[in-house]
Amino acid sequence: MTFSEAIKSGFSNYANFTGRAARSEFWYWALFTTLVGIVINIIDYQFGSGSGLLGELWGLAVLLPNLAVGARRLHDTGRTGFWQFLLLTLVGLIVLIIFWVFKGTSGPNKYGPDPLAG
Numbered sequence: 001m002t003f004s005e006a007i008k009s010g011f012s013n014y015a016n017f018t019g020r021a022a023r024s025e026f027w028y029w030a031l032f033t034t035l036v037g038i039v040i041n042i043i044d045y046q047f048g049s050g051s052g053l054l055g056e057l058w059g060l061a062v063l064l065p066n067l068a069v070g071a072r073r074l075h076d077t078g079r080t081g082f083w084q085f086l087l088l089t090l091v092g093l094i095v096l097i098i099f100w101v102f103k104g105t106s107g108p109n110k111y112g113p114d115p116l117a118g
Contacts, residue, residue: 001115003028013072014065017081021072022115026100029069033062070096075111076104 001009006028009021037058044054071081077099086092107114 001025001028003032007032010065010069013068015068017068017071018075019072019112020076020104020109020115021069022076022104023073023101025115026069026073029065033066070100072111073100075109076115077102078105078109078111 001022001024006025009025010029010032013019037055040058041052041055044050044052048054067081067084070084074081074083074096079099083096083099086096104114104116107117
């Protein structure tokens with residue numbers, strides 16, 4: 001999946017917690033949201049009040065799609081999206097990053113067909 005396809009997929013599956021997401025979809029989406037967040041914060045602090053309000057609004061706007069693509073990525077590795085509750089802890093974040101880096105299961109699993117299958 002290309003960078004632009006991942007962004008389109010992230011917005012078109014805004015609150016879709018079913019199915020699977022390939023590593024490229026997840027990591028391109030994470031890169032996109034991070035870069036946009038950095039640019040928004042720079043703009044906010046340079047031209048705004050410096051309150052960080054625009055950055056907070058961006059974070060709120062992408063919260064649901066971030067959780068959705070994270071759940072779909074976990075589904076690709078054969079895990080339930082409820083593992084994301086580990087985000088509430090620092091150690092859990094490290095565990096989730098490891099899970100998100102793993103290669104997805106080949107072929108269909110209980111969460112759907114392989115996103116990389118032609």
